[in-house]
Amino acid sequence: MAKRLDIKDLNLYYGKFHAVENVSLAVPPRNVTAFIGPSGCGKSTVLRSLNRMHEVAPGARVEGKVLLDGEDIYASTVDPVEVRRTIGMVFQRPNPFPTMSIRDNVVAGLKLAGVKNKKELDEVAERSLRGANLWNEVKDRLDRPGGGLSGGQQQRLCIARAIAVQPDVLLMDEPCSALDPISTLAIEDLITELKKDYTIVIVTHNMQQAARVSDQTAFFNLLGVGQPGQLIEVDDTEKIFSNPGQKATEDYISGRFG
Amino acid sequence: MSTNLADPARLATPPTFQSVSLSRRIKNGVATALVWTAFLIAVIPLVWVLYTVVQRGFPVILDGDWWQKSLSGLLARQQGGGAYHAIYGTLVQGLVCALISVPVGIMIAIYLVEYGGRTRLAKATTFMVDILTGVPSIVAALFIYTVWITYAGFGRSAFAVSLALVLLMVPVVVRTTEEMLKIVPDELREASYALGIPKWKTIVKIVIPTALSGILTGIMLALARVMGETAPVLVLAAYAPFINYNLFDGPMASLPLMMVNERNNPTEAGFERLWGAAITLVLIITLFNLLATVISRVLAPKTK
Numbered sequence: 001m002a003k004r005l006d007i008k009d010l011n012l013y014y015g016k017f018h019a020v021e022n023v024s025l026a027v028p029p030r031n032v033t034a035f036i037g038p039s040g041c042g043k044s045t046v047l048r049s050l051n052r053m054h055e056v057a058p059g060a061r062v063e064g065k066v067l068l069d070g071e072d073i074y075a076s077t078v079d080p081v082e083v084r085r086t087i088g089m090v091f092q093r094p095n096p097f098p099t100m101s102i103r104d105n106v107v108a109g110l111k112l113a114g115v116k117n118k119k120e121l122d123e124v125a126e127r128s129l130r131g132a133n134l135w136n137e138v139k140d141r142l143d144r145p146g147g148g149l150s151g152g153q154q155q156r157l158c159i160a161r162a163i164a165v166q167p168d169v170l171l172m173d174e175p176c177s178a179l180d181p182i183s184t185l186a187i188e189d190l191i192t193e194l195k196k197d198y199t200i201v202i203v204t205h206n207m208q209q210a211a212r213v214s215d216q217t218a219f220f221n222l223l224g225v226g227q228p229g230q231l232i233e234v235d236d237t238e239k240i241f242s243n244p245g246q247k248a249t250e251d252y253i254s255g256r257f258g
Numbered sequence: 259m260s261t262n263l264a265d266p267a268r269l270a271t272p273p274t275f276q277s278v279s280l281s282r283r284i285k286n287g288v289a290t291a292l293v294w295t296a297f298l299i300a301v302i303p304l305v306w307v308l309y310t311v312v313q314r315g316f317p318v319i320l321d322g323d324w325w326q327k328s329l330s331g332l333l334a335r336q337q338g339g340g341a342y343h344a345i346y347g348t349l350v351q352g353l354v355c356a357l358i359s360v361p362v363g364i365m366i367a368i369y370l371v372e373y374g375g376r377t378r379l380a381k382a383t384t385f386m387v388d389i390l391t392g393v394p395s396i397v398a399a400l401f402i403y404t405v406w407i408t409y410a411g412f413g414r415s416a417f418a419v420s421l422a423l424v425l426l427m428v429p430v431v432v433r434t435t436e437e438m439l440k441i442v443p444d445e446l447r448e449a450s451y452a453l454g455i456p457k458w459k460t461i462v463k464i465v466i467p468t469a470l471s472g473i474l475t476g477i478m479l480a481l482a483r484v485m486g487e488t489a490p491v492l493v494l495a496a497y498a499p500f501i502n503y504n505l506f507d508g509p510m511a512s513l514p515l516m517m518v519n520e521r522n523n524p525t526e527a528g529f530e531r532l533w534g535a536a537i538t539l540v541l542i543i544t545l546f547n548l549l550a551t552v553i554s555r556v557l558a559p560k561t562k
Contacts, residue, residue, distance in 0.1 A: 056451060058375055085454025095445040098559030099467040109453035112463050145560045158449070165453055 002029040002199050003168040005050060006067040011228075012045050015059035019045050021228035023064075025218055027169075032195050034210035034237065035203045037220035038252070042229025043203050046220070047171050050201065051087035052080040068168065085109070088167035092174040094154035096146030096161070103142040105157055109165035124164050132160035133190050152183020159190065163198070170194065172202040176209065188213050207253055211241050219249045308540075315537030318530045324538075328511075330500035335525040341535055343501040347512035348542065351416050352485040354505065355423035360477055362424075363431025370432070371439040372461055390429040396489040398425040403493055414494055416502075416510040422490035427480050434476025438469040471557035478550030482543040488514040513539040 005027040012020040020042035027033045035043035048054040049062055052073060066073045073083045096105045104111065106128050107121045115121060125142065129135040134156040138149070146157055155175060162170060172191070176184040191200060191213045204210050210217050218234040233246050244250045278286075318324060327340035366383065374380025402422040406412050442465050450460040466473070496509035497519045504510075511519075513535045520532040 051452065053448060053452060056448065081451075081454050081456050083454075084452055089448075089452035091445060091449065091452075093445060095443070095449045097446060097449070097464055097468070099464075099470075108450075108464075109455065112450075112453070112455045112459050147559060161449075161453065 002197060003069040004029045005169060005199065005201070006065075006070075007046075007050070008065040008067065010046065010049060010062070010064035010066065012042065012049055012054060013059075013061040013063075014057065015061075018228040020049075020220075021230050023231045025231060025234055027199060027201055028216070029199045030195060030197070031216060032191060032200045032202060032214040033216045033218060033234075034214035035201065035218050035220060036205075036207060036210050036252070037229070037232075038222060039205075040229070041220040041222045043218075043220045044173050045229070046231075047173055047201060047203050048089075050169070050171055051089055052083045053089060055080070085113075085165055086167055087169040087171060088162035088165060089171045089173065090155070090158050090162050090175045093178050094151055094158050096149070096154050096157050098145070098147050100146060101143045102138050102146050102149070102157060105146040106160045106164050108161060113165075128160040128164040129157075131163050131194070132156045133186060133193070134160055150183070152179050152186060155179060155183065155187060156190065159187070159194075163194070167198070169199040169201070172200065174203050174205060177205060184209070207241075211237060217241070219244070219246075219252065221248050221252070311533065311537050311540055314529075315533035315535075318534030319537055319541075324534060328499060328501045329531070332499070332527075334523045335527055337527045337530065339531075341513070341516060341531070341538055343498065344511040344513045344516040344535060345538060345542070346501060346503075347416060347495075347510045347515070348485050348539070350505065351419045351423065351491070351510075351512055352481055354417065354420040355427055355484060356477065356481050358420070358424045359427035359431050359480075363428045364435050364473065366428070366432045367435035367439060368461060368466075370436055372457070372465070387429045387432050390425065391433065393425065394489075395422070395426055395487045396493070398422045399490040399493040401425065402490070407494075413507060414496055414509070415507055416495055416505045416512075418494040419490045419510075419512070420505075422494055423484040423487060426487060426490075427484050430480035430483065431477060434480070435469075435473050438472035438476065439465060441472075442468045468559060471554040471559075474557065475550040475554040478546050478553065482546040482550075485546075486514060486539060486543060488518065491515040492518060513542075 007023055007025040007027075010020065010023040011018065023046055025033075035047060037043050045054060050066055050073075054060050054062060062074060064074075068083075068086065072078070073087075097108060100108060103122075103125045106125045107115075110121060110124060126135060126139075129138060134153060137153060138157075146154065149157060155178075159170075159175070176187050179187065188209065191202065194200060195215075202210075202214065214237045216234065217237045217240040219232045219240065220229050221232045222229050232248050233240070233244065235245065239245075240249060241253060244253065321340070323338065324340040324342075325345070326342055327338075328343035329339040329341075330343070332339045366387070370380055370383060374383065399422045402418055402425070406418050406421060407414060412418065446464055446468060447460055450464045451457070455463070491512045491514055495512070495515065497515050498509035498511050502508050502510045516535045517532055517539075520528045520535065522528075523531070
């Protein structure tokens with residue numbers, strides 16, 4: 001559980017477009033790292049490259065290394081399916097599988113990997129739903145479709161689904177941007193809980209959120225339209241928000257640009 | 259503003275809202291009249307056809323024999339007998355056609371949506387499917403006649419009919435399946451990949467079940483469509499007034515073929531059989547359409 005991630009000289013491309021340039025960054029275990037920055041600066045792209053989801057897009061390409069406890073996930077011998085099993089992901093919009101019940105959504109990863117033991121699956125479902133702070137709300141309707149839950153509940157269902165396969169790292173791509181403030185608070189509390197067991201990387205547009213939940217913050221920026229995004233600086237969250245090392249960071253967090 | 263001030267009878271500020279202007283009311287009336295005319299033009303022939311078919315055919319199919327007996331041994335002018343042989347033919351030819359078309363069509367659609375992308379092969383396949391969609395049924399029938407009967411040397415049979423129907427059904431299945439797979443959001447595929455589920459399993463266990471109701475509806479509608487095709491049965495199977503269970507040999511009736519045949523029968527019995535077969539075909543196709551609706555209701559992703 002909870003491994004460290006080291007990103008080394010990462011360059012990301014969509015076809016000929018150079019999306020992100022020379023990112024190097026260390027993500028310590030049992031720690032929340034937040035990626036902040038303006039739209040289009042490549043923070044989601046970097047996040048998606050950490051579990052090889054970037055290459056799902058047609059023409060997408062990766063250069064550089066991403067090391068999970070020292071093992072390069074982009075080595076030619078590595079199966080991307082294994083990588084995604086080890087490094088889970090929660091998306092911007094809640095996306096439960098519409099044909100499955102709440103329980104089946106949670107255990108989808110295990111079930112589709114061939115686990116058939118009903119008792120084991122039930123245990124995993126309960127443990128994961130408790131882990132995602134959703135158990136008490138859904139325990140009486142586990143057989144109902146996942147699509148019937150509220151947006152915030154659906155997102156916690158997706159988190160439960162992601163932790164059910166017991167990943168080493170959890171990536172979250174703006175997990176609260178489609179949610180109301182109360183659901184957002186529930187997810188933020190959950191992130192703080194999950195930090196005890198998982199290494200978490202979260203992309204967020206909400207700087208208060210980054211300040212509230214993360215231990216370390218990475219600021220990405222874009223020098224101009226059509227230019228690749230860059231990592232400007234990464235430091236302890238407290239330092240980034242009180243005394244950033246770069247002027248661009250200060251301008252961004254204080255709401256001034258250019 | 260200055261005109262307002264010059265005229266004391268008017269309000270200081272004109273009212274913000276006015277009644278609908280005359281020109282807009284006229285345009286609205288004209289548009290409404292046109293829409294209703296178009297509706298009536300579409301509906302009158304439909305109602306007329308249905309009325310004629312029901313009025314002339316309904317008494318015929320009320321007889322239990324109609325559903326259980328063939329016309330074996332009856333003279334053209336002799337009344338009685340039934341359409342069992344033709345109903346069997348229509349259903350079995352459609353079923354065999356579906357057994358071949360559905361897997362082929364679905365696999366082509368999966369290739370096009372999930373794997374093909376913008377590759378040359380995918381583009382060529384789409385182009386071919388488009389061409390096949392436009393092929394008239396008589397051309398499909400003659401093509402099968404040339405390949406299956408003239409070159410391969412097989413006889414005219416129900417199976418040859420099914421093969422020609424396959425040519426007509428595959429493009430429809432491909433098209434509907436393609437559309438249904440396309441509307442499955444990519445987010446579901448990504449959610450599945452992110453759980454470490456391989457692509458093929460994502461397609462089989464996540465994408466297809468999500469699109470299943472639409473795919474099955476499309477298949478049912480395509481099947482209903484090809485079962486009414488007349489050209490392939492005319493060209494590829496001889497009519498038999500008796501029951502033939504053999505798919506691969508001998509003449510076999512089907513409802514369209516029975517209708518063509520009885521049209522040449524000038525007696526009262528022929529008239530009854532013609533309209534009886536017509537309403538039977540309409541009923542079978544309606545049944546398939548209803549089945550499609552039921553299936554899509556039952557299988558559609560639920561939220562409650």
